Amino acid sequence: MMTPFSKMHGLGNDFVVVDERVERHGLTPARIAALADRHRGIGCDQFVVLRPACREGADVFVRFFNADGSESGACGNASRCVADLLWRGEGRRQSVLQTRAGLLPASVDEAGLVSVDMGVPALDWRDVPLAEPVDTLHLPLPGDPAAVSMGNPHATFFLADRLDLDPVVAGPLLEHDALFPERANIGFAQILSGAAMRLRVWERGSGLTLACGSGACAAVVNAVRRGLVARTCRVEMDGGALSITWREEDGHVLMTGPATTSFVGSFDPEAYPS
Numbered sequence: 540m541m542t543p544f545s546k547m548h549g550l551g552n553d554f555v556v557v558d559e560r561v562e563r564h565g566l567t568p569a570r571i572a573a574l575a576d577r578h579r580g581i582g583c584d585q586f587v588v589l590r591p592a593c594r595e596g597a598d599v600f601v602r603f604f605n606a607d608g609s610e611s612g613a614c615g616n617a618s619r620c621v622a623d624l625l626w627r628g629e630g631r632r633q634s635v636l637q638t639r640a641g642l643l644p645a646s647v648d649e650a651g652l653v654s655v656d657m658g659v660p661a662l663d664w665r666d667v668p669l670a671e672p673v674d675t676l677h678l679p680l681p682g683d684p685a686a687v688s689m690g691n692p693h694a695t696f697f698l699a700d701r702l703d704l705d706p707v708v709a710g711p712l713l714e715h716d717a718l719f720p721e722r723a724n725i726g727f728a729q730i731l732s733g734a735a736m737r738l739r740v741w742e743r744g745s746g747l748t749l750a751c752g753s754g755a756c757a758a759v760v761n762a763v764r765r766g767l768v769a770r771t772c773r774v775e776m777d778g779g780a781l782s783i784t785w786r787e788e789d790g791h792v793l794m795t796g797p798a799t800t801s802f803v804g805s806f807d808p809e810a811y812p813s
């Protein structure tokens with residue numbers, strides 16, 4: 540039995556999306572990692588599985604897996620892609636995505652740009668999670684990063700203070716630092732102005748990506764906490780820019796940007812190790 544998929548991306552952060560709302564397709568973590576392999580599989584940064592929603596008011600339950608098969612509570616760029624699928628496939632301009640990080644309302648505007656309400660960031664060390672009770676605004680690590688959970692763990696370095704951190708060298712070491720019991724996504728930000736930053740993210744379980752939606756949200760939250768940018772900030776990543784607003788009234792983080800389908804196809808799950 541062949542399994543249909545959509546290959547999508549948000550600013551070059553790419554996804555295989557499989558719809559399991561009607562039937563399951565035998566996807567295990569090992570099989571997902573094999574399918575995410577860029578040489579032997581389809582290739583993607585994250586693998587996204589749609590399941591029937593089981594919470595009142597939600598349209599779909601979305602699960603996010605990294606290229607190594609590990610699961611993540613949140614993925615901003617993939618959330619926009621799922622909202623785009625629901626719009627183009629089912630005519631819902633507004634939708635609510637059920638994720639492990641909670642219910643995320645999403646909408647698609649006239650120009651096709653997708654906004655997702657990524658919820659309220661968690662700032663307590665237990666919620667990131669961190670291994671010990673420390674101030675999440677100043678982690679006890681060289682380079683003075685700040686941490687936050689956007690439903691997944693993030694640490695952000697501000698490179699104005701430290702220009703010698705290379706994401707590909709420092710990223711994997713920091714991802715596995717003992718301070719992060721569930722590992723972490725590591726952001727490297729450079730403040731450009733009070734309303735713009737450059738950002739590169741070494742992603743937990745996937746490596747350096749062209750863009751990271753939850754990482755952009757985390758970087759803006761941490762930069763606002765440090766007094767570096769305003770609550771609305773443009774985040775320029777290698778694959779393009781997102782607009783992020785950390786709303787004053789209710790503390791929710793709103794993310795707006797594009798979502799693109801590259802192609803659709805099908806694969807035989809049995810052809811991959813389970």
Ligand SMILES: N[C@H](CCC[C@H](N)C(=O)O)C(=O)O
Nearest residue numbers: 611614615616691751752753
């Ligand atoms: N690319 C995603 C983040 C994936 C997160 C994942 N790497 C983890 O938390 O393990 C984004 O756009 O938010």
